[in-house]
Amino acid sequence: MQLAWIWCTRRVAPRSVGTCRRLLSSQAHPQHSQLSKTRNIGIIAHIDAGKTTTTERMLYYSGHTRRIGDVDEGSTVTDFLPAERARGITIQSAAITFNWPPSDPKSVPQDLPSSFDTTLRSSISHNVNLIDTPGHADFTFEVLRSLRVLDGAVCILDGVAGVEAQTEKVWTQAGHYHIPRIIFINKLDRDGAAFSRTVKEVGVRLHGWPAVCQIPWWKGGSGEFIGVGDVVHLRGMLWRGATDGSQIQPSSLQELEANNPEFAEEIKKARIALVELLSEHDDGMVELFLEHDEDHLAIPGTQIVESLRRVVLQTPQTVIPIFAGASFRNIGVQPLLDAVVDLLPTPLERPEPEISLDHRKGTLAELLAGAASAESAPVAKTKGKNAKTTAAATSGVNVPEARNLQACALAFKVVNDAKRGILVYVRVYSGSIDRGSILFNTNLLTAERAPRLLKMYANDAVEVDSIQVGQIGVITGLKHARTGDTLIVYKGLTTRTQPAGGLASLQLRPIHVPPPVFFTSIEPNSLSEQKHVLDSLSILLREDPSLQLSTDEESGQTHLAGMGDLHLEIARDRLLNDFKAKARIGKIEIGYRETPTTSTTPYTHTLDRTIASKPAKATAVASISPSLPSPQQDHPDQDPYKTTYTSEDGNIITITHPTLSLASPTTTSSHLPPTLTLPQILTSIHAGASAALARGPLNHFPLANTAVDIHFDAATHIHPETTPTAISTATRAAVAASLRAANESSANVMMEPVMRVTVFVNEAALGSVVQDLSSARGGQVISLDGGSEEDDGGSGVDDGEVLRINPARIYAPPDPFTSGGAAVDVGGGLDNGQRQIVARVPLKEMVGYLNHLRALTGGRGTFVMGVDGFEKMGSQRQKEVLDGMREFV
Numbered sequence: 001m002q003l004a005w006i007w008c009t010r011r012v013a014p015r016s017v018g019t020c021r022r023l024l025s026s027q028a029h030p031q032h033s034q035l036s037k038t039r040n041i042g043i044i045a046h047i048d049a050g051k052t053t054t055t056e057r058m059l060y061y062s063g064h065t066r067r068i069g070d071v072d073e074g075s076t077v078t079d080f081l082p083a084e085r086a087r088g089i090t091i092q093s094a095a096i097t098f099n100w101p102p103s104d105p106k107s108v109p110q111d112l113p114s115s116f117d118t119t120l121r122s123s124i125s126h127n128v129n130l131i132d133t134p135g136h137a138d139f140t141f142e143v144l145r146s147l148r149v150l151d152g153a154v155c156i157l158d159g160v161a162g163v164e165a166q167t168e169k170v171w172t173q174a175g176h177y178h179i180p181r182i183i184f185i186n187k188l189d190r191d192g193a194a195f196s197r198t199v200k201e202v203g204v205r206l207h208g209w210p211a212v213c214q215i216p217w218w219k220g221g222s223g224e225f226i227g228v229g230d231v232v233h234l235r236g237m238l239w240r241g242a243t244d245g246s247q248i249q250p251s252s253l254q255e256l257e258a259n260n261p262e263f264a265e266e267i268k269k270a271r272i273a274l275v276e277l278l279s280e281h282d283d284g285m286v287e288l289f290l291e292h293d294e295d296h297l298a299i300p301g302t303q304i305v306e307s308l309r310r311v312v313l314q315t316p317q318t319v320i321p322i323f324a325g326a327s328f329r330n331i332g333v334q335p336l337l338d339a340v341v342d343l344l345p346t347p348l349e350r351p352e353p354e355i356s357l358d359h360r361k362g363t364l365a366e367l368l369a370g371a372a373s374a375e376s377a378p379v380a381k382t383k384g385k386n387a388k389t390t391a392a393a394t395s396g397v398n399v400p401e402a403r404n405l406q407a408c409a410l411a412f413k414v415v416n417d418a419k420r421g422i423l424v425y426v427r428v429y430s431g432s433i434d435r436g437s438i439l440f441n442t443n444l445l446t447a448e449r450a451p452r453l454l455k456m457y458a459n460d461a462v463e464v465d466s467i468q469v470g471q472i473g474v475i476t477g478l479k480h481a482r483t484g485d486t487l488i489v490y491k492g493l494t495t496r497t498q499p500a501g502g503l504a505s506l507q508l509r510p511i512h513v514p515p516p517v518f519f520t521s522i523e524p525n526s527l528s529e530q531k532h533v534l535d536s537l538s539i540l541l542r543e544d545p546s547l548q549l550s551t552d553e554e555s556g557q558t559h560l561a562g563m564g565d566l567h568l569e570i571a572r573d574r575l576l577n578d579f580k581a582k583a584r585i586g587k588i589e590i591g592y593r594e595t596p597t598t599s600t601t602p603y604t605h606t607l608d609r610t611i612a613s614k615p616a617k618a619t620a621v622a623s624i625s626p627s628l629p630s631p632q633q634d635h636p637d638q639d640p641y642k643t644t645y646t647s648e649d650g651n652i653i654t655i656t657h658p659t660l661s662l663a664s665p666t667t668t669s670s671h672l673p674p675t676l677t678l679p680q681i682l683t684s685i686h687a688g689a690s691a692a693l694a695r696g697p698l699n700h701f702p703l704a705n706t707a708v709d710i711h712f713d714a715a716t717h718i719h720p721e722t723t724p725t726a727i728s729t730a731t732r733a734a735v736a737a738s739l740r741a742a743n744e745s746s747a748n749v750m751m752e753p754v755m756r757v758t759v760f761v762n763e764a765a766l767g768s769v770v771q772d773l774s775s776a777r778g779g780q781v782i783s784l785d786g787g788s789e790e791d792d793g794g795s796g797v798d799d800g801e802v803l804r805i806n807p808a809r810i811y812a813p814p815d816p817f818t819s820g821g822a823a824v825d826v827g828g829g830l831d832n833g834q835r836q837i838v839a840r841v842p843l844k845e846m847v848g849y850l851n852h853l854r855a856l857t858g859g860r861g862t863f864v865m866g867v868d869g870f871e872k873m874g875s876q877r878q879k880e881v882l883d884g885m886r887e888f889v
C-alpha cells in the first residue's frame with residue numbers, strides 16, 4: 001500500500017496496560033488546551049550539518065511553502081539575509097510558525113485525548129514555533145539567546161562528520177538550560193556516512209545514552225540510502241514514488257521478514273536494545289515489559305513513545321532519542337516532525353523562567369504567586385501549608401504590585417525586515433500582549449505602544465489580536481525594543497509612567513554578553529552621510545547586542561566591536577550592502593584592553609551646562625584602582641546603600657549612595673526630586689562610568705580589570721537641574737579624569753584576549769598540534785583528554801559534571817561503510833583515534849588557525865574556542881602589536 005503520509009495510518013494502536021499516565025486534559029482551560037498543542041523548538045548543530053536544508057523540508061511538508069528551498073541556490077526561507085544567502089550559512093536565527101501535522105484551516109481544531117495510551121500526539125495538528133539557529137562559533141551568542149526561549153531542541157548531526165566541536169558546545173549550553181533534545185543524524189546519503197560511529201560518538205561526546213529509534217535502510221544492505229527502519233513501530237519506511245519525498249511506503253515487520261530478512265532482524269535487535277535502555281531509566285517501561293511477558297517486541301509503539309517522552313523530559317536528560325535521514329534527499333523529515341510533537345515538551349511542561357527584580361532572584365511564578373497571596377490572604381506570609389505561597393513569600397521577589405502585571409515577555413530577536421520594518425520577536429511568559437498594549441521596557445526604562453502583532457508563517461505574516469502566554473510572535477512598529485529586552489504590560493501604565501513596586505527592574509532570564517574581542521572603525525564618507533550611518537548602526541545594535549559601539553570623542557571615530565572576525569565581517573556587509581551606508585570601514589582588529597597599575601584619590605566633577613536646550617547640573621565623585629582579574633556576574637549587595645556592577649572584562653563599578661536605600665528604592669527620598677528614582681540614578685551612573693571605561697588614556701583601548709568607586713550623596717550631588725543625562729555625563733567626566741590621573745602617575749599596561757581552545761585531532765597528529773600550540777603560538781596546554789580516559793567500566797556513572805559512557809554498551813546497527821580513517825572498534829569502545837586538547841592561547845595567535853590545523857591533521861581536525869580572559873602583555877609584545885595596527889583597508 002502506498003500512502004501520501006504514513007502518519008495517517010497509525011492513529012490507533014491496541015490499548016494495553018493501565019499504568020499511570022500523565023494526563024493532558026483537553027477539557028481544561030482553553031489556553032491550557034492550546035498550550036498543550038504548542039511546541040517552541042530550535043534546531044541546533046555544527047555549521048553545515050543541514051539545519052537550513054531540514055527546516056526547508058519541514059516548511060514544505062507542513063504546507064507552508066509550495067517548493068523546497070535550496071541552500072546552494074540561495075532560495076531558502078529561513079536564511080533570508082542577503083549575506084546569509086550569499087554565504088550559504090545561517091547568521092540570524094529565524095522564528096517561523098507552522099502546523100504539524102498540517103491542518104486544514106477550515107476544519108475545527110481537534111482536542112487532544114485525555115490519555116496517550118493508544119493515540120499519538122502527532123496524530124493531531126500542533127502549532128510548532130521553530131527557531132533556526134546559526135552554527136558558526138562567532139554566532140554562539142545568537143544561539144544562546146535563542147536557547148532561552150526554547151522548550152525543546154532537535155540537534156542535527158552530519159552523518160559523515162559525526163559529533164563536531166561546535167555541536168558539543170551548543171549541546172552543553174542547551175543542557176545548562178535543561179532543554180530536552182532529540183538527535184537527527186543527517187546526510188546518510190553521502191559517501192562515508194557512518195551512522196553507528198555517530199551514535200557512539202553521541203554517547204561518548206554528548207554524554208547521554210543514545211536511544212536508537214530508527215536505523216538506516218541501505219538498498220541491498222550496502223547500497224543507496226533509501227529509507228529507515230522504524231524501531232518504535234516495528235516497520236520499514238521507504239521513500240519512493242515522489243521526488244519531493246512526500247510519499248512514504250510502509251512495510252510491516254512480517255513483510256520485511258519475507259523480503260529483507262537481515263534488515264528485519266536488525267530492527268528487532270534495535271527494538272530489544274531500545275526496550276532494555278528505556279527499562280533502565282523509566283519504571284513505566286519495566287512495568288510494560290513485565291505485562292507483555294518480557295517480550296520486547298510485544299510492547300505497542302505508542303507505549304514506547306510515551307516512555308521515550310518521559311525519559312526525554314527527565315532532568316538531567318540522560319537518554320537521547322536518535323533519528324536518521326538525509327534531508328537533501330527528502331528522507332526522514334516527516335517522522336522527525338512526528339518526534340518533535342510526540343517527544344518534546346509543551347510550554348506547560350517547562351520550568352518557570354528565572355527573573356531578577358532589584359538585584360533579587362526568583363521565578364516569575366514566585367512573583368505572581370506572591371502577589372496573588374498578598375491580595376487574597378496577607379497572613380500567608382508566614383510558613384504555611386501552601387508550599388508555593390511560602391516559596392513566594394520567601395523568594396525575595398514578592399511584591400504586591402505584581403498583581404497589576406498583565407503580561408511579561410522577552411524580546412529575543414529584533415530583525416530589520418526590508419518590507420515590514422523592524423520586527424521584534426517575543427516569547428510571552430505570562431498573560432497576553434494585546435494589540436495596542438503599552439509595553440514597558442525594563443532594560444531601557446521606557447514605555448511604547450505595540451501597534452501591530454503578527455505570527456510569522458514562512459514567507460507570510462498574519463496579523464493577530466494578541467500573543468498569548470507560551471507563544472512566540474512578532475511586534476511591529478516598536479521604536480526602542482532591542483534583542484534581549486524584557487517587556488511588561490502593567491495595569492494603569494501610560495507611556496509616561498513607570499510600574500511601581502520595583503517592577504521597572506524586572507528582568508527575564510538575564511544573560512551575560514561575553515566581552516567582544518574584535519573591533520573595527522567606521523567613518524562616514526561625508527558629514528551628510530553621518531546620520532544614515534549612525535541610524536543603520538543603531539538598528540544593527542538593536543538586532544544584535546553582542547555588537548558594541550563606542551565613539552572616540554577626540555578622533556570622532558566610531559568603533560564597532562564583536563565576537564569574531566566573521567561576526568564583524570557580516571556587520572560590515574550588512575551596513576554597506578543592506579543599509580547602503582556610505583562609510584569607510586577599517587581593518588578588523590583584535591580588541592586589546594588596557595588596565596591601570598595604580599590607584600587614584602577621589603575626583604569631583606560638577607557638570608553645569610545646557611543639554612538639549614535645557615539647563616543640566618549634576619555632581620559626581622569617582623576614584624579608580626586595579627581590580628582582580630576575575631570576571632563575575634552582578635551580585636546582590638548585602639548593604640542596601642551600595643550597588644555593585646561587574647563586567648565580563650573584569651571591571652567592577654561600585655556605587656555608594658549613603659542617603660538612598662535599595663531596601664525601598666522607589667520610596668521618594670527627601671533628597672530626590674519627584675522625577676528621579678534610585679534605579680534611574682544607578683542606571684545613569686552605570687552608563688556614565690561604562691562610557692568612560694570604553695576608552696583608556698594610554699592607547700584608547702577599553703579598560704579591563706579596573707575598579708571604579710563612585711560616591712553619590714543625594715544631599716549634595718543632586719541639584720534642581722539634575723536629570724539622568726546630567727548624572728551620566730558628570731560621572732563619565734569624573735571617571736575619565738581619574739583614569740587619566742592614574743595613567744599619568746604610572747602608565748597603564750595593555751592586555752590581550754586569551755582564548756580557551758578545545759581542539760579535536762586524530763591520534764597521529766596529536767604531537768604536532770600540541771607542539772604548534774605550545775611553542776609556535778605561545779599557548780599553554782591545560783589537558784589532553786582523549787577517548788581512552790572515558791572508560792569507567794561501563795556503568796555510566798555521573799561524576800558530578802558529565803555522564804561517562806562506555807561505547808561498548810551502546811547499541812548501534814553495523815555500518816556498511818566507514819569514513820576515511822575513522823574506524824570504529826565496537827568491541828573495545830570508541831576508538832576513532834580522536835583526541836582532545838584543551839589549551840589557553842592568545843587570540844592573536846589563533847587568527848587563521850583553522851587552515852593551519854587542517855594542514856596539520858590532513859583536514860580532520862576541528863576546534864572551538866571562547867574567551868578565557870585578558871592577560872597583561874610584556875612591553876616588547878605591546879610594542880609589536882601597536883606597530884602593526886591602525887591601518888585602513
Ligand SMILES: Nc1nc2c(ncn2[C@@H]2O[C@H](COP(=O)(O)OP(=O)(O)OP(=O)(O)O)[C@@H](O)[C@H]2O)c(=O)[nH]1
Nearest residue numbers: 047048049050051052053089090135187326327328
Ligand atoms: N548530501 C547531502 N547534503 C546535504 C544534506 N543536508 C544538507 N546538505 C548540504 O549541506 C550543506 C549545508 O547545508 P545547510 O542546510 O546550509 O546547513 P546548515 O546547518 O544550515 O549550515 P549553517 O547555516 O551554515 O549553520 C548544503 O550544501 C546542503 O545542500 C543531506 O542530507 N545530504
